[in-house]
Amino acid sequence: MRDELVARLVQRNETLRALGCQLYEVGTNSEQPDTVFVVEIWDSAEAHSASLRDPHVAAAIAEARHLLNGHFGGFRFEVSGSPLRDG
Incomplete structure (x- = not known):
């Protein structure tokens, strides 16, 4: 069901931007075929x-809940900056 979950997560959603989401990237890794990775950067917690x-x-x-196994990993951090943008 990984591919179905990825398809849902990458659907265009401008609501996220309006709510303060600066970045939302979805990806997979052949070494962990049952895992979907999501990177999010928000204006604030x-x-x-x-x-x-x-x-x-x-x-x-x-709508996507039935595709999730309930195990969520990850971590939080404060963004210090990026070489790709000013500030």
């Missing part, structure tokens, strides 16, 4: 938390 209460985001999560 508060913006991310608020996005989860948005009706459109909540509906998208609900």
